[in-house]
Amino acid sequence: MKVPFSWLKEYVDIDISAEELQEKLFSCGFEVEELIDLGAEVRGVVVGEILSCEKVEGTHLVTCQVNCGQYGNPIQIVTGAPNVYEGMHTPAALDGSVLPGGVKITAKPLKGIPSCGMMCSGEELGLNDDLYPGAEVYGLMDLPKDTVPGTDIREVVGMNDYIFDISVTANRPDCQSILGIAREVAAVLGKELKMPATDYTVSDYMFPGLDITVEAPDLCPRYLGHGVRNITVEESPAWMRRNLALCGLRGISNVVDITNYVLLEIGQPMHAFDMDQLQDKRIIVRRAKSGEKIQTLDEKEFTLTPENLVICDGSRPVALAGIMGGLNSEITEKTTQLLFEAAKFARDNVRRTSRALGQSSDSSARFEKGISEYTTELGMARALHLIQELGCGEITSSAFDCSAGAPREGKRFTASLSRINGILGIEVPAEDVLRILKNLNFDVVRDGDTLTVTAPRYREDIEVGEPDLAEEVIREYGYEHVTPTFLKAAMVTSGGKNPAQLRQDKVKRIMCAEGYSEIITLSFYADADLDALRIPQDAPERNVLRIRNPISANLAIMRPLLAPSMLNIVTENLKKGNNEGRVFELSNVYLPRETGEMPDERLHLGFAAFGDEEDFFTVKGSLEALGQAFGLRFTVERAQDVPYLHPGIAAYLLCEGERIGVFGKLANEVTAELKLHKDSKANHKIFLGEIDYAKMMGHAAASFRYAPVSAFPPVIRDLALTVSEETACGDLMNEIARACPRVSDVELFDIYRGEQVGAGKKSMAFKIRFEPDDKPLTPDDVERFVKKILGNLKFKLGAEIR
Amino acid sequence: MEERIKALREQMEKRISQIDSKDKLGAFWQDFLGKKGSIADLMKGLGTVAKEARPAMGKVINDFKVEAEEKYRALSGQMDQMELAERNRSEQVDITLPGKKRPLGNLHPLTVVRNEMIGVFAGMGFEVFEGPEIEDDDHNFTRLNVPKDHPSRDMQDTFYLDGDLLLRTQTSGGQIRVMDMQKPPIKVLVPGRVFRSDSDATHSPMFQQMEGLVVDRNITLCDLQGMLDKFVQQIFDANVKTRLRPSYFPFTEPSVEVDVSCFECGGKGCSLCKHTGWIEVLGGGVVHPKVLENCGIDSSVYSGIAFGIGIERITMLKYGINNIGLMFENDLRFLKQFKD
DSSP, X not given: OEEEHHHHTTTSOXXXXXXXXXXXXXXXXXXXXXXXXXXXXXXXXEEEEEEEEEEOTTSSOEEEEEEOGGGOSSEEEEEOOTXXXXXOEEEEEEEEEEETTTEEEOOXXXXXXXXXXXXXXXXXXXXXXXXXXXXXXXXXXXXXXXXXXXXXXHHHTTOSOEEEEEEOOTTOGGXXXXXXXXXXXXXXXXXXXXXXXXXXXXXXXXXXXXXXXXXXXXXXXXEEEEEEESOOOOOOOHHHHHHHHHTTOOOOOHHHHHHHHHHXXXXXXXXXXXXXXXXXXXXXXXXXXXXXXXXXXXXXXXXXXXXXXXXXXXXXXXXXXXXXXXGGGOOOTTOOOEEEEEEEOOHXXXXXXXXXXXXXXXXXXXXXHOOOHHHHHHHHHXXXXXXXXXXXXXXXXXXXXXXXXXXXXXXXXXXEHHHHHHHHTSXXXXXXXXXXXXXXXXXXXEETTEEEEEOOTTOTTOOSSHHHHHHHHHXXXXXXXXXXXXXXXXXXXXXXXXXXXXXXXXXXXXXXXXXXXXXXXXXXEXXXXXXXXXXXXXXGGGOOOBOSSOSSGGGOEEXXXXXXXXXXXXXXXHXXXXXXXXXXXXXXXXXXXXXXXXXXXXXXXXXXXXXXXXXXXXXXXXXXXXXXXXXXXXXXXXXXXXXXXXXXXXXXXXXXTEEEEEEEEEOXXXXXXXXXXXXXXXXXXXXXXXXXXXXXXXXXXXXXXXXXXXXXXXXXXXXXXXXXXXXXXXXXXXXXXXXXXXXXXXXXXXXXXXXXXXXXXXXXXXXXXEOOOSSOOOHHHHXXXXXXXXXXXXXXXXXXXX | OHHHHHHHHXXXXXXXXXXXSHHHHHHHIIIIISTTSHHHXXXXXXXXXXXXXXXXXXXXXHHHHHHHHHHHHHHHHHXXXXXXXXXXXXXXXXXXXXXXXXXXXXXXXXXXXXXXXXXXXXXXXXXXXXOOSEEEHHHHTGGGTOOTTOXXXXXXXXXXXXXXXXEXXXXXXXXXXXXXXXXXXXXXXXXXXEEOSOOBTTBOSEEEEEEEEEEXXXXXXXXXXXXXXXXXXXXXXXXXXEEEEEEEETTEEEEEEEEEEOTTTTTSOOTTTTTTTEEEEXXXXXXXXHHHXXXXXXXXXXXXXXXXXXXXXXXXXXXXXXXXXXXXXXXXXXXXXXXX
């Protein structure tokens, strides 16, 4: 919120600099996001008095001798401005001066005539008529004759001023105004607050038949209306226009300016209806009818629903409550009588309507944050006072006050001094607590440890109890008084991650050791991401949780699978020229449950490997390592029905017979749609997989006991077997292991195809490790084992020893 | 006899000087020390020597034998060494050839920092609790003392699913779940994903927060600062300190923003701290008694402090990352830089 320093000074005698005030505001909870020095862009410009003017023949130029006080008397400056005259006081930018926009002025001849600077228009100084009357005159600024030559121009035109751009937290809507900030400034400086005048006198006149009804008091707990007549619509005075301009508003007319002024000064959004446009002289505050239409001041039309609150006259909506007035009843130059509205509207309703219609305003911004009824009363009184002060209308006796009955006094409660200090952890002296609360306009009576407190009416944020008072006290007393203590009174507790959390860390460590880098991707994506993986429309994965208000259509569903996220990251990396890589993510997928139940958030381990060096078996090897780390033995089963994986190069991963995941090469159909360079091999070697983490860990033992190690060495035997081409390696290995309990490991070390084994056949060579028990293995033992193995293999798989 | 020995010695010296291979060394053994070698011959010739001179002559021959054997051993040792040296030479490799590729993956920077943060608080006795990412209105707002008409419930901040469900906007909801299950003393961290409808250089619609909660008797604002001092000192630099300033969160009162003195410039002012000497790192406060009461904890006996830290924020500060989007792009050239 923008707060001009000069305007603030109308309410508080501030005797510190803008920078010092910025610090003070910061310390009590009001961060100044920007301190704007109005004159920062103007340097070296002073008041000049034109002593003589001499026309330069054959040009439009005039050579002037200018009295610039201590900077030179006279200084010769040439100007082309048509309105120059002898005796004029005007801004003179001296040699080396700077104007807004970084324009540098130096002494240089014009048409051969030496000129030691430039005389300026208001526009060149960044001024307009609102900031300084007469600034928009065509040509040089004509300053008053009582300005002293050589005076810094910033002082003369009010540019020695600052704007505080203050961020106000959501709990302090009472500070959405100059007055609100002034109250805080007065409190933090310990100064008196000078309240703006709110007195006015009313005439006996009453508008006949004028009536106001609030039909929706839940959405409009307070509605004040007051009639004014004999209006003269004209320009508002310079001081008002200047203050509005400093806050970024242009002057429009006295009546409109008053409503804007009260909005900025008091924080109360005001509206003025042209009384003659109000049909039946009626105001009805009600919910809109379905399909009812209104055209707002900015000429936009909206179709409404009963969720929207409208202000209506006898027959139609004349304002969108709290957001904007209707075009049909706006104040014009012809307005002679009006009705002022000051109201409190329910903040969530204003917010919802504003969002739903996409229409907002300075008023709606304030209503959304919350307005107190104190502010509503003060705002109306101030607006009427300003009508009187500006002498632009007659305040009638037609005054209306519709109230839902909220109490007209601040919250009153008792609090304990020691509990306030107990929250803070320091001892704030009682007299400081009392002083601070009084400075903040709390009414406080102390009885020993007990304070009886009445909060100011505008502080609707204050809740009964000590915490709010503790915050008020410490933000004024100063956070530097908080002395850090390291959980002085707290009991010792045991901390750290639990076994399940540590296990997740271990999974991540193993994946890293296998060369996989962890990625973190967004939890949501689009239906299109499932389309890209060829997930059928009737697949269970298509039953997803949808975000009702996604930030974009690309991020509209909670992901049921990690695979699309994995693939997106792989594709992005390939596009960036990272032509190999391994990535994994251990994150939730989200699956809907029955209505009324919380959705299923399931941890999945997703992974992908891509690049020339990768194949199905590099990935499988990593998964085997992962299993090993948790004492799990994974088996595989051909997966031909996973839509995004190659039907011949994909497997389900099983643990103790349960499917726990799937992995394999990305289906050619999916790869083809990735729009990657076709000539790069890396782009065709993408492997993806996904494991249900809980299912996997369900098979891991929570703890283990050591198994005794035989005192005798193992025996290793190599066996080369000839089998038909269709025989799966896994079957051979399983059979070998099953044939003999002494087999502790079977490792494939060679596959041979060729003449020596014949067409349609292959030879596979295995290293078999036999583990002894409490006796050493004899050559006879091993012979017996091998015979048994070969017998079984021949019988079950037709394998022959080679 | 002595003449023969002398001649043999000369012969031996000559042979030795010519030996440059194991073969020649072997021949030398055969010729001098073998069963049919010269020294054996000498021994056989001992019979021709006068009986009384035999022992003396025997000793001379034996000394000569010992001498020859020593020479042989020395040469043999030399030969072995030469051979080893030759073998070593031939086996030498170009040590500047690249190592065998064994790719090592990295943890994501957010995980690195998250673990580091958990480590700091674990040392203070904090447990780790992970709540659901999809929450209901009750846990995300109502029981955290966010009034029904509060602006933070606005559609523009919160992602809504069907019915009462929403994506949690903060990990503070975890506080409620913990306090429902556990009674004081409580020290718990709730790290995890949170979601807000916001996206620019410093905002992502999904990011990670870490909530911290302490509930016990006589816990104060001073404890919050003391604890966070320790945290920032371990995460950033042993010399940094914190500064509290007023703020607003519905679930804490008083609420504070916590700034850390700039670890880049030591508080003198630099571009990182925007020349203020301070960097905003987290928010916190004294737990609102209503939140305690909402979880069945007697606020007249117990008090609490809570804080919420943006893990992305800390990560970006630690590593000088200026765009939050980089965290979720997952470009391997970015990821590979982070070592834990």
